[in-house]
Amino acid sequence: MESYSKTVSAFWVLISFMVLTISSNAAMAETLDEKAWNSVWDRLSKFLPANTSSEEVHALTIVVPATWASRDRDGLVELQRIAGAIPENTFNVDPSRMSLSLHQAYSRIISDVALPELPKAQEDEFLKAQNEYNKAVDEYIARVNSFRQLWKERQEELKAQGEPVDTLARNQFKSDLGGYFNSVQAKLQVATVKVQKYAPIGSHWIDALKLLRAELANASSDMTGVYSYEGGFATLKSISADCSNENEEGWDVWSFNQTTSSQTVRSSNWNGGGGWSGGFVNVNLGGGGGNGSNVVMTSGDNIKIKFCNLTYVSLRPGPWFDPSFLQAIDAGVLTMKPGAQLGGKEKIFGPDGSIPRLVKGAIVARRMVFEAKLSTTYLSEMRKNSGGSGGVRIGPWSIGGGGGSSEFKREYNTADGYYGRSTSTDVPVVIAIVTESTK
Known part of the structure; x- marks a missing residue:
């Protein structure tokens, strides 16, 4: 297997693995590496909400900050990128690898539903309502752009006066422009009601349209284009306090040494069936790396x-998404326009559909640390590579390497001989993503 430090070429490249259990009494002898991999799977599988065969765990090669914990625009855009991914089997949320995100695909499907023929009078009313609706949307977007321009001008004024451009200034600006969106939001609401009234289709399509357009109408002025996703904000806030290095409170410690064992023996459906993906440890020693057996060589190594x-x-x-609408299409209750695109698929949900799985959650930690007590040679290589371009891989996670994108920026040594590196972020970090198959 190639080392991950040579194959990881983008920030969002992830190593995906499925928790596929086989009988724990299978007649096979595990190597130390396999015991270590299975030990990781044991621990990660405990975080599966329902622990069913439809759930999959995908460990991130390079851990990333849960920036949406701050709830600012940039963070919510990142949440939209992750939670709105339509994952492949080998899960990758890099936009260059995906044709559409969930909200984009969903919006397109709504617009591609075939509308049945109407009596002439109703068709005229519906077309008129559509035109009014489109005009109302254009006016709303124009008002948003105007709001942004005014805020840009206010920022310049504040800077020229030596005043801070902060949350207080932003809130004051919003207060000064109170009711700025009332008229355009009212027009949009009226237009939406008319479309629903004259639409030539059942409740599934109407409800989906209503929820999606409510997302636009209710979006705050500086969040246009950012669809709402639930991001576990309360949970992230509850773990915002960092743990002390002086005691064990709050720490979950996974040790790997010569006595490592696992509760369950699993088949290695790694990255879509690619085997065990090499040794559990890779420190790029001499360009070749090492595995658990030759890195952890004595009882004191850990x-x-x-x-x-x-x-x-x-x-x-968020509430804009209605899966029953998509299920109605799959069931034939609604049909699509000729030539409508579903990613070349006949179904939306299911293993062969255009949306075969959805992001369900993330496994996060306030801080992630790795520590090693090894032979002088291996410890020296870990020290050098974990802070350089070569990188070190422990199980599915890379420390260092990756073109300088590593979050393990804090380096230290302990009194009992361990060398360590720690993430150093203002928010928790994401170590894995959980997805669920659709049906």
């Missing part, structure tokens, strides 16, 4: 992965 406030947070689309 590698730890530590997580502060390790927990699961739910990630799901």
Whole structure:
């Protein structure tokens, strides 16, 4: 297997693995590497909300900050990117690898539903309502753009006066423009009601349209284009306090040494069936790396992965998303226009559909740490590579490497001989994503 440090070429490249259990008394001898991999799977599988065969765990090669914890625009855009992914089997949320995100696909499907023929009078009313609706949307977007321009001008004024451009200034600006969106939102609401009234289709389509357009009408002025997703905000806030290095409170410690064992023997359906993906440890020693057997060579050798406030947070689309609408299409209650695109698929949900799985949640930690007590040679290589371009891989996670994108920026040594690196972020970090198959 190639080392991950040479195959990870983008920030969002992830290693995906499915928790596929086989009989724990299977007649096979596990190597130390396999015991370590299975030990990780044991621990991660405990965070599956329902622990069913439809759920899958995808460990991130490079852990990333849960920036949406701050609830600012940039963070919510990142939440939209992750929670709105339509995952492949080998899960990758890099937009260059996906044709559409969930909200984009959903909006397109709504517009591609075939509308039956109407009596002439009703058709005229419906077309008129559509035109009014489109005009109302254009006016709303124009008002948003105007709001942004006014805020930009206010910022310049504040800077020229030596005043801070902060949350207080932003709130004051919003207060000064109180009711700025009332008229355009009212027009949009009236137009939406008319479309619903004259639409030549049943409640599934009407409800889906209503919920999607409510998302637009109710969006705050500086969040246009950011669809709402549930991001476990309360949970992230509850783990915002960092753990102390002086005691064990809040820490979840996973140790890997010569006595490592696992509760369950699993088949290695790694990355869509690619095998065990090499040794559990890779330190790029001499360009070749190492595995658990030749890195952890004595009873005193030990590698730890530590997580502060390790927990699961739910990630799901906001109230604009109505799965029953998509199920109605799959059931034939609604039909699509000729030539409508479903990603070349005949169904939307299911293993062969255009949306075969959805993001369900994330496994996060306030801080992630790795510590190692090894031979002088291996410890020296870990120290060098974990802070350089080569990187070190422990199980599915990479420390260092990745073109400088690693979050393990804090380096230290302990009194009892461990070398360690820790993430250093203002928010929790995401270590894995949980997805669920659709049906």
